[in-house]
Amino acid sequence: MTAGTSGRARQTARVTLLAALVLVVAALPVLLSGGPSGGRALDPADTSLNGGAALARLLEAHGVQVARVETPAAAVAAAGPHTLLLVTEASFLNRDAAGRIAAAFGDRLVVGSVPYLDVLAPGVSREGEARTRSRAPECTLREAVRAGNAYTGGVSLTGPPGATGCYPAGDGHALVRYAADGHTVTVLGDASFLTNLRLAEDGNAALALNLAGARAKLIWLAAPDDSAETGGGTDEEARSLGDLIPAGVKWAVIQLAVAVAVVALWRGRRLGPVVVERLPVVVRAAETVEGRGRLYRSRRARDRAALALRAAAADRLAPRLGLRRTATPEEVAVAAAARTGRDPEPVLTLLCGPPPGDDTALVALAAHLDTLERQVRDS
Amino acid sequence: MALTGRAGLLAALAAIVVLLAPEPGLAVLAALLVLVVLVAADLLLAGAVRGLRFERDGERRVRLGQSAAIGLIVDNPGRRRVRGVLRDAWQPSAGAASRRAALDVPPRERRRLVTTLTPTRRGDREAVAVTVRSVGPLGLAARQRTFHVPWTVRVLPPFLSRRHLPARLARLRELDGRHPALVRGQGTEFDSLREYVVGDDVRSIDWRASARRSDVVVRTWRPERDRRVLIVLDTGRTSAGRVGVAPVPGSGPSGWPRLDWSMDAALLLAALAARAGDRVDFLAYDRAVRAQVSGASRTEVLSSLVNVMAPIEAELVEADAAGMVAAVLSRARRRCLVVLLTDLNAAAMREGLLPVLPSLSSRHMVLVASVADPRVAGMAAGRGTAEAVYDAAAAERLRGERREITAVLRRHGVEVVDALPEDVAPALADAYLALKAAGRL
Numbered sequence: 001m002t003a004g005t006s007g008r009a010r011q012t013a014r015v016t017l018l019a020a021l022v023l024v025v026a027a028l029p030v031l032l033s034g035g036p037s038g039g040r041a042l043d044p045a046d047t048s049l050n051g052g053a054a055l056a057r058l059l060e061a062h063g064v065q066v067a068r069v070e071t072p073a074a075a076v077a078a079a080g081p082h083t084l085l086l087v088t089e090a091s092f093l094n095r096d097a098a099g100r101i102a103a104a105f106g107d108r109l110v111v112g113s114v115p116y117l118d119v120l121a122p123g124v125s126r127e128g129e130a131r132t133r134s135r136a137p138e139c140t141l142r143e144a145v146r147a148g149n150a151y152t153g154g155v156s157l158t159g160p161p162g163a164t165g166c167y168p169a170g171d172g173h174a175l176v177r178y179a180a181d182g183h184t185v186t187v188l189g190d191a192s193f194l195t196n197l198r199l200a201e202d203g204n205a206a207l208a209l210n211l212a213g214a215r216a217k218l219i220w221l222a223a224p225d226d227s228a229e230t231g232g233g234t235d236e237e238a239r240s241l242g243d244l245i246p247a248g249v250k251w252a253v254i255q256l257a258v259a260v261a262v263v264a265l266w267r268g269r270r271l272g273p274v275v276v277e278r279l280p281v282v283v284r285a286a287e288t289v290e291g292r293g294r295l296y297r298s299r300r301a302r303d304r305a306a307l308a309l310r311a312a313a314a315d316r317l318a319p320r321l322g323l324r325r326t327a328t329p330e331e332v333a334v335a336a337a338a339r340t341g342r343d344p345e346p347v348l349t350l351l352c353g354p355p356p357g358d359d360t361a362l363v364a365l366a367a368h369l370d371t372l373e374r375q376v377r378d379s
Numbered sequence: 380m381a382l383t384g385r386a387g388l389l390a391a392l393a394a395i396v397v398l399l400a401p402e403p404g405l406a407v408l409a410a411l412l413v414l415v416v417l418v419a420a421d422l423l424l425a426g427a428v429r430g431l432r433f434e435r436d437g438e439r440r441v442r443l444g445q446s447a448a449i450g451l452i453v454d455n456p457g458r459r460r461v462r463g464v465l466r467d468a469w470q471p472s473a474g475a476a477s478r479r480a481a482l483d484v485p486p487r488e489r490r491r492l493v494t495t496l497t498p499t500r501r502g503d504r505e506a507v508a509v510t511v512r513s514v515g516p517l518g519l520a521a522r523q524r525t526f527h528v529p530w531t532v533r534v535l536p537p538f539l540s541r542r543h544l545p546a547r548l549a550r551l552r553e554l555d556g557r558h559p560a561l562v563r564g565q566g567t568e569f570d571s572l573r574e575y576v577v578g579d580d581v582r583s584i585d586w587r588a589s590a591r592r593s594d595v596v597v598r599t600w601r602p603e604r605d606r607r608v609l610i611v612l613d614t615g616r617t618s619a620g621r622v623g624v625a626p627v628p629g630s631g632p633s634g635w636p637r638l639d640w641s642m643d644a645a646l647l648l649a650a651l652a653a654r655a656g657d658r659v660d661f662l663a664y665d666r667a668v669r670a671q672v673s674g675a676s677r678t679e680v681l682s683s684l685v686n687v688m689a690p691i692e693a694e695l696v697e698a699d700a701a702g703m704v705a706a707v708l709s710r711a712r713r714r715c716l717v718v719l720l721t722d723l724n725a726a727a728m729r730e731g732l733l734p735v736l737p738s739l740s741s742r743h744m745v746l747v748a749s750v751a752d753p754r755v756a757g758m759a760a761g762r763g764t765a766e767a768v769y770d771a772a773a774a775e776r777l778r779g780e781r782r783e784i785t786a787v788l789r790r791h792g793v794e795v796v797d798a799l800p801e802d803v804a805p806a807l808a809d810a811y812l813a814l815k816a817a818g819r820l
C-alpha cells in the first residue's frame with residue numbers, strides 16, 4: 001500500500017513538473033513583454049504629472065515647432081542652426097552619443113542631473129545639492145528676470161568664465177548659461193518646473209517658455225519607449241521578442257504539447273471499469289425528532305414543549321408515587337407535594353400550570369421538573 | 380492498449396533534442412515517428428492478455444467485521460511472459476485491500492494472487508472485473524483487457540450478541556434443573572420422579588409415589604420443550620433508520636440500521652431457543668415475504684438464519700401489517716411464540732399492526748421487540764439552553780408516544796421489549812427466558 005502510494009506520488013510529481021515546464025515556456029513572452037508603460041519623466045507625449053505634454057502644447061501654441069526624438073542619431077539629424085536641443089533624460093546614452101549631440105548644431109538646454117554633463121556642457125561643474133524651492137532670479141538674464149520667481153534648485157552649478165548664473169542655490173546657481181563654439185548652452189539644476197505638475201506655479205511657465213521657446217524649432221530628446229530596443233544609440237532595427245527566440249523553441253513547444261498529449265493518454269486510461277454499487281439509504285432514525293425540535297424552536301412553540309415535558313415528568317412520577325399510569329397530572333402533583341412535603345400550589349402550577357411566557361421560563365420549567373423528580377426519587 | 384508514464388517522459392525528453400536540432404521541424408516529425416514505432420514494437424512484444432485464464436478460490440462466506448482471503452489464479456498459456464499490473468475490482472463495500480497488484484507470469488505458468496476483503500456491510504459482495512495490463516519490454520506501452528471472473532462472498536451478520544449467550548444458557552440450565560447448584564428445575568412440564576434429598580422443596584414431594592415406595596419421592600420438572608418460536612423481522616421503512624454506534628468499522632458515522640440490531644437480537648434468541656429445545660422459524664416481511672426459514676433442525680437453524688438474513692436490506696415502503704399477520708397465521712397452525720422485531724412507531728403501529736393484532740394475539744403469544752434510539756435519550760436529557768429544552772421536549776414527546784403504544788400493546792396481552800441497541804438482544808433473550816420459566820409458551 002505505501003509503496004503504491006509513494007510510486008503514485010512520484011508519478012504525480014513528474015507530471016506536475018512537466019506541466020510547470022510547459023507553463024513557464026508559454027508564459028515567457030508575456031512576462032518579457034513588460035507591463036503597461038507608466039509616466040515617463042519630461043516626455044512631451046506624456047500627460048502624467050511628471051510628463052511634459054503641457055509645455056509642448058504651450059510651445060506649439062506660441063509657434064514653436066516641437067520635435068520629439070528618441071535616439072541621438074535622430075536628434076543630430078534634426079539639429080540645425082535655428083534649433084534648440086532639450087536634453088532632460090540621458091541615462092540611455094553612452095559617451096559617444098553624448099559627444100555627437102554636443103557637436104551638433106544649435107543651442108542646447110540641458111538638465112544638470114544628467115550623466116555626461118562634462119560632454120554635453122563642458123566647463124559646467126556641479127557644486128552640490130540644493131533644495132528645490134521657489135527662488136528669485138537675482139541676475140541680469142532677460143529670460144529669467146521677465147519670468148520672475150521659479151521653482152528651481154536641485155543641483156548647484158558653476159559655469160565656465162563668462163557664464164551667466166541665475167537663481168542662486170547653495171554655492172552656485174540653479175541656472176547657468178554660457179556661449180561656446182557659436183551656440184548657447186543652458187544648464188538647469190532641476191527640471192521639475194517644466195513638468196505638468198509645476199508649470200502653473202510662480203513664473204515657471206514663463207521661464208520654461210522663455211528658455212525652451214528661444215528658437216523656432218525645439219528638438220526634445222526623450223527617453224525611448226523601450227531602452228532595450230536602442231541599445232547604446234545604435235541604429236539597429238527594433239526587434240520583437242519572437243525574433244530573438246531561436247526557431248527550435250517553437251518546435252520544442254510543439255513537441256512538449258505532444259508529450260502532454262501522451263501523458264494525458266497515459267493518465268486518462270483507466271485500469272478497468274468504474275465499479276458501481278447500490279448502497280442502502282443512510283437516514284438517521286433521530287432525524288424526525290431533531291426536525292420536530294427545530295420546528296418547536298422556530299415557531300417558539302413553548303406550549304407544546306411544556307406540555308411534552310410535563311407529561312413525561314408526570315408519566316415518570318406516577319409509578320414512583322404508587323399511582324396508576326392513567327393518573328391525571330393533578331393527582332400526580334398532589335401526591336408529589338404530599339411525598340416531598342412541599343406546598344401543593346407551586347407543584348400543581350409546575351405540573352399543570354399555564355405554558356411559560358418566554359424561553360427563559362421554559363428552561364426554568366425543565367429545571368424545576370428535574371428538581372421535583374429528584375426530590376420524589378430521594379424521598 | 381495503454382501508454383505508460385515512460386512514453387510521456389520520452390516525448391518530453393524529445394523536446395530537448397528538438398530544441399538543439401538544426402532542423403527542428405523535421406526533428407519533431409522524427410520524434411513522433413520514433414515514438415510511434417517504439418510504442419508499436421512494445422505492444423507487439425508485450426505478453427498476450429487475450430488468452431489469459433483465471434480461476435478463483437477461497438471463502439464464500441465471511442462474518443461482517445472479519446476478513447476473507449480470495450485467491451485469483453492467473454494462467455498464462457501464451458509464449459511470452461505477461462508482466463504488468465492486475466486490478467481485481469470488487470464492489471466498494473467489499474473493502475478489497477490490494478486494489479492493484481504487480482503481475483509477472485512466465486509463459487505456460489500460473490501465479491496466485493490474493494485479495495483480502497474486509498466488508499463494511501452485510502449482503503452479497505461480487506467480484507466485478509479483473510483487468511490485466513501487460514507492459515511491453517521497453518515499458519512504453521501495454522496491452523490491456525478486462526475479464527469477468529465471477530465470485531460472490533456472502534457477508535453474514537456478525538452476531539455480536541453471542542457473547543451474551545453463555546450467561547443465558549446458564550439461566551436456561553437453571554430452569555432445566557441441570558445446573559451444578561442443583562436448584563430444582565422451575566419448569567412446568569413433568570419430567571421424572573426421583574428420591575428426595577435434603578434441600579429439595581417439600582412442596583414437590585409426590586405423596587402418591589412416596590406411598591407406593593418406602594421412600595420419599597419428589598417430582599422433578601423441566602421447562603416445556605418442543606415449543607415453536609416464530610421470529611418475524613419487519614423490513615419496512617422504519618427498519619432503515621440508523622441508530623447507535625456501528626460496532627463494525629467502516630459502516631459510517633451515522634450508526635447501524637435498526638434492521639441489523641434486530642437481526643443481532645433475533646440470532647441470540649434463535650441460538651438460545653434452539654438450545655432450549657424449541658423449534659425456531661423465521662420470516663422477514665414488509666409488503667411481501669423477503670426471506671424465511673422453516674423446519675430447520677436445531678443444529679442448523681443458526682447457520683440457515685444468518686444465511687438468509689445476510690442479503691436482506693430495509694425496503695423504503697410502509698410495512699403491510701395485515702399481510703404480515705396473514706403470513707404468520709398461515710405458517711403457524713399450532714400456538715407458538717411470535718417475536719415481532721419492529722419499531723414502536725406510534726403512527727405506523729396505530730394504522731398497521733393494532734387493528735390486526737387481536738387475530739394474532741388470540742391464537743399466539745406475541746412478543747414485540749424494538750430498538751430504542753440512544754440519540755433520543757440523549758436529547759431528552761438536554762437542559763440549560765432554550766434549544767436543548769425544545770429538543771428535549773420533542774424527544775419526550777416521541778418517548779411518550781412509545782410509552783403509550785407500549786401500554787396499548789400490553790393491554791392486548793402482548794409482551795414488549797424496548798431497549799437501546801446494545802441491550803436489545805440480551806433484553807429479548809431475558810424476556811424469552813421469563814416467558815419460558817412462567818410456562819407461557
